[in-house]
Amino acid sequence: MAFIPFFVAWMFIFKTGYSLCFPAENNIAINNSSSSLMAVPSNLPNQTEILDLSQNRINEIHIQDFASLHRLRSLNLSINRIKNIANASFRSNQKLECLDLSKNELLNIECQFLHNVTSLKYLDISYNRFLSLTLGIVFRFLKNLEYLGLGSKEAMNLQRSDLKEISRKQLQEVSIGLESLSEYDPGTLLVLRTKKLHLVLPSAGSSSLFTMILRDAFMSSNTLKLSNIECYEECSNYIIGFKALGNFSRVSNLLLENLTMTWQDIMGIIQPIWDTKIKNLSITKITLSDIRSAVFQYSDRVLESLSIRELRIIVFYFTQSIIYNFFAKIKVVNLTISNSDLIFMTCPEQGNYYKFIDFTNNSMTSDFFFQDCHFLNLLETLILQQNMLLHFYKVSSMTQYMKSLVHLDVSQNHLTLNEKTNCLWTNSLKILNLSSNRLTDAVFSCLPSNIEILDMEKNNINIVPKRINNLEMMKELYLGSNKLVRLPECNNFRNLEILFVEENSYHEPSSSFLQTCPRLTRLNAAFNPFSCTCHLRDFSRMKENTQIDLLGWPESYQCIYPEKLRGTLLKDFHLSEVMCNTGLLLMIILGSMIALAAIMGLTCHFLDLPWYLRMIYQWTQMRRRVMMTDILQLNENLTYHAFVSYSQHDSRWVKEQLLPNLEERENPFRICLHERHFIPGKGIIENIITCIEKSYKSIFVLSPNFVQSEWCHYELYFAQHQVLSEQSDNLILVVLEPIPQFMIPSKYYKLKSLMAKKTYLEWPKDKSKQRLFWANLQAAIGIKLTTSKEETLM
Numbered sequence: 043m044a045f046i047p048f049f050v051a052w053m054f055i056f057k058t059g060y061s062l063c064f065p066a067e068n069n070i071a072i073n074n075s076s077s078s079l080m081a082v083p084s085n086l087p088n089q090t091e092i093l094d095l096s097q098n099r100i101n102e103i104h105i106q107d108f109a110s111l112h113r114l115r116s117l118n119l120s121i122n123r124i125k126n127i128a129n130a131s132f133r134s135n136q137k138l139e140c141l142d143l144s145k146n147e148l149l150n151i152e153c154q155f156l157h158n159v160t161s162l163k164y165l166d167i168s169y170n171r172f173l174s175l176t177l178g179i180v181f182r183f184l185k186n187l188e189y190l191g192l193g194s195k196e197a198m199n200l201q202r203s204d205l206k207e208i209s210r211k212q213l214q215e216v217s218i219g220l221e222s223l224s225e226y227d228p229g230t231l232l233v234l235r236t237k238k239l240h241l242v243l244p245s246a247g248s249s250s251l252f253t254m255i256l257r258d259a260f261m262s263s264n265t266l267k268l269s270n271i272e273c274y275e276e277c278s279n280y281i282i283g284f285k286a287l288g289n290f291s292r293v294s295n296l297l298l299e300n301l302t303m304t305w306q307d308i309m310g311i312i313q314p315i316w317d318t319k320i321k322n323l324s325i326t327k328i329t330l331s332d333i334r335s336a337v338f339q340y341s342d343r344v345l346e347s348l349s350i351r352e353l354r355i356i357v358f359y360f361t362q363s364i365i366y367n368f369f370a371k372i373k374v375v376n377l378t379i380s381n382s383d384l385i386f387m388t389c390p391e392q393g394n395y396y397k398f399i400d401f402t403n404n405s406m407t408s409d410f411f412f413q414d415c416h417f418l419n420l421l422e423t424l425i426l427q428q429n430m431l432l433h434f435y436k437v438s439s440m441t442q443y444m445k446s447l448v449h450l451d452v453s454q455n456h457l458t459l460n461e462k463t464n465c466l467w468t469n470s471l472k473i474l475n476l477s478s479n480r481l482t483d484a485v486f487s488c489l490p491s492n493i494e495i496l497d498m499e500k501n502n503i504n505i506v507p508k509r510i511n512n513l514e515m516m517k518e519l520y521l522g523s524n525k526l527v528r529l530p531e532c533n534n535f536r537n538l539e540i541l542f543v544e545e546n547s548y549h550e551p552s553s554s555f556l557q558t559c560p561r562l563t564r565l566n567a568a569f570n571p572f573s574c575t576c577h578l579r580d581f582s583r584m585k586e587n588t589q590i591d592l593l594g595w596p597e598s599y600q601c602i603y604p605e606k607l608r609g610t611l612l613k614d615f616h617l618s619e620v621m622c623n624t625g626l627l628l629m630i631i632l633g634s635m636i637a638l639a640a641i642m643g644l645t646c647h648f649l650d651l652p653w654y655l656r657m658i659y660q661w662t663q664m665r666r667r668v669m670m671t672d673i674l675q676l677n678e679n680l681t682y683h684a685f686v687s688y689s690q691h692d693s694r695w696v697k698e699q700l701l702p703n704l705e706e707r708e709n710p711f712r713i714c715l716h717e718r719h720f721i722p723g724k725g726i727i728e729n730i731i732t733c734i735e736k737s738y739k740s741i742f743v744l745s746p747n748f749v750q751s752e753w754c755h756y757e758l759y760f761a762q763h764q765v766l767s768e769q770s771d772n773l774i775l776v777v778l779e780p781i782p783q784f785m786i787p788s789k790y791y792k793l794k795s796l797m798a799k800k801t802y803l804e805w806p807k808d809k810s811k812q813r814l815f816w817a818n819l820q821a822a823i824g825i826k827l828t829t830s831k832e833e834t835l836m
């Protein structure tokens with residue numbers, strides 16, 4: 043049970059760091075780093091919270107320098123030439139939490155200037171020119187201190203009294219540079235109560251010096267970092283120091299950094315460490331100057347993790363199996379070898395404990411790596427990011443015996459698969475990262491059947507084929523930065539919840555694919571070359587119409603085409619329903635036509651529009667004809683403007699309406715009525731004919747009565763005389779009452795043809811229309827007869 047609190051602490055220390063020293067989003071930060079400053083600038087804004095003055099040439103801090111910066115939280119004065127800091131320089135900076143004074147030329151470690159700066163959490167005074175490391179009494183009052191960086195280029199010894207002032211503090215981390223140390227007072231480090239201790243070891247020293255330092259270091263904290271173990275020639279002093287650890291160690295997490303030695307030396311150091319209570323061993327920046335086989339006792343102890351980062355081998359010829367055998371035999375749960383140019387690894391031996399292997403950024407090739415490896419049956423996670431893997435099929439066959447493998451990351455390799463292939467994946471695989479490879483559509487023939495999370499971003503995929511194996515379990519599919527020309531449908535992975543298809547090449551995604559993906563909750567389709575046309579309309583409304591979390595919306599969804607919409611956000615792109623829906627468009631056109639027809643119908647019905655139109659047309663026609671009539675062509679015998687013929691039944695209308703309107707006007711028309719101008723001794727027909735011949739126009743008032751009683755007189759006359767031919771303008775037909783076609787006897791050819799061809803004037807019953815009727819009739823008659831003739835006639 044003791045393991046758990048420790049583990050939490052380990053995570054805490056390595057995950058959090060000292061973020062308080064760096065600007066967060068809302069901090070007011072001033073960066074004057076590397077600005078050749080000789081002194082602290084005087085014009086700093088009073089609100090400054092984070093101030094970086096590192097890497098300048100400041101050589102002194104005056105009492106006024108930071109006096110106005112009441113909000114200052116973090117101050118970096120590292121890498122300057124500061125020799126002296128006036129007392130009370132930070133008296134106004136009550137919020138100062140982070141102060142970096144490392145790599146300056148301070149001589150006095152008393153640090154009086156820290157008096158009352160109680161808010162301080164992070165203090166680095168390492169690499170100054172202190173002659174001793176005896177901390178002053180002010181350190182006792184830094185009650186919030188979490189991190190202390192110490193060390194000096196000049197201090198040669200470390201003694202118990204030096205760290206006395208911080209001996210009761212529960213610090214998170216202390217870092218002490220001991221490069222120049224030659225004397226160490228045993229037990230000094232033991233006064234520290236810190237979770238993490240970082241020692242930069244002396245560059246040289248006797249084995250007893252190392253033995254004393256290492257023994258104390260291993261007893262004082264849980265997490266120990268040791269830097270600077272460089273043995274170019276002789277390493278035995280260090281090795282002796284490590285060997286002396288025995289059972290004293292409290293360290294669970296050991297980090298070794300900046301090592302230069304031979305393979306034999308590093309084995310000599312790791313062997314004693316392995317036998318302590320250590321759980322996690324991490325080695326960073328190690329240079330191997332020679333590799334020869336070394337004896338290693340593979341004890342029963344199982345390490346939780348072994349990490350090796352930045353391993354450099356500077357010999358050309360060596361037996362590679364020396365290294366591989368070590369890793370094949372050790373008992374470790376998590377193994378990381380990263381950034382190390384590793385080209386191969388043999389299959390670990392039976393009974394290994396590997397659950398997690400991370401070989402990020404090496405030079406592994408796929409052809410033989412872990413092929414036919416039967417003993418990685420505990421392995422759950424295998425990370426082969428950034429290697430030289432080429433054959434995708436080989437990657438699948440590599441996993442076939444790894445029956446616990448859940449997560450495989452082969453991203454950032456050169457994987458290809460040229461044709462459809464049945465692959466040999468282990469059934470346990472659930473998370474597969476294939477991003478940044480050279481895979482094409484064929485990859486879909488070679489996917490593990492139980493996959494849940496599949497990352498294939500940054501490949502060369504054009505289309506997700508419709509016919510692929512069912513991937514029922516798939517929940518997350520990442521296909522960003524490919525060359526997809528259309529959105530994939532989820533028919534073969536109906537349980538998909540997350541789909542990333544950003545930065546592809548499709549123009550007009552429709553939202554219909556959603557119907558095949560009933561469980562989709564997140565979609566990223568940003569940065570595609572959207573064509574803002576009707577096809578895109580549903581898609582651009584997806585955000586409004588679905589619950590799906592659309593990543594990057596709205597700013598990353600822009601129209602590329604058509605040109606005039608380029609850069610428009612899809613959110614702002616609207617095409618009306620009508621423009622995009624042909625059915626609707628047709629309905630609207632038909633609808634408006636019907637409406638128009640209805641309006642016209644109604645207008646006609648209530649206002650008798652056609653009647654008006656006809657009357658106006660006739661009127662204009664008549665005006666035209668009248669204008670064209672040359673008065674000289676008129677027959678000299680004409681006496682009357684018009685002759686009117688009508689039935690006795692209609693005589694009332696003629697006398698009350700027609701005659702007053704024609705005769706009682708400003709320029710009265712002379713009208714010939716056969717009864718009025720009856721010449722005795724002549725028969726009716728003769729009289730009528732005389733009238734017709736003396737009149738310029740003949741008006742027939744047509745009604746059923748007229749047709750039945752009067753017309754017979756004319757039918758014969760018209761047949762014999764051409765005077766009133768059909769073409770003649772002299773005939774005016776006024777239809778007083780509608781005459782149904784059947785009422786016209788078939789022998790009246792003339793009337794039928796006249797009625798059929800000639801436009802006639804209809805008498806409107808409606809009073810308001812009658813004015814127009816008269817105007818028309820007057821215009822039709824309209825002719826000036828010479829007055830002389832008028833007189834002779836009278």
Ligand SMILES: *[C@@H]1O[C@H](CO)[C@@H](O)[C@H](O)[C@H]1NC(C)=O
Binds near residue numbers: 075120121140
């Ligand atoms: C201060 O600046 C130096 C150099 O720019 C940098 O290396 C160091 O990490 C900074 N210190 C803190 C505490 O941020």
Ligand SMILES: *[C@@H]1O[C@H](CO)[C@@H](O)[C@H](O)[C@H]1NC(C)=O
Binds near residue numbers: 322347
């Ligand atoms: C070991 O690897 C597992 C799986 O990635 C991880 O959860 C765990 O934190 C690792 N343990 C250590 C001590 O690194």
Ligand SMILES: *[C@@H]1O[C@H](CO)[C@@H](O)[C@H](O)[C@H]1NC(C)=O
Binds near residue numbers: 427451475478497
């Ligand atoms: C796959 O690996 C890449 C790095 O190569 C990483 O950025 C990405 O987040 C990983 N994908 C998943 C789903 O974890």
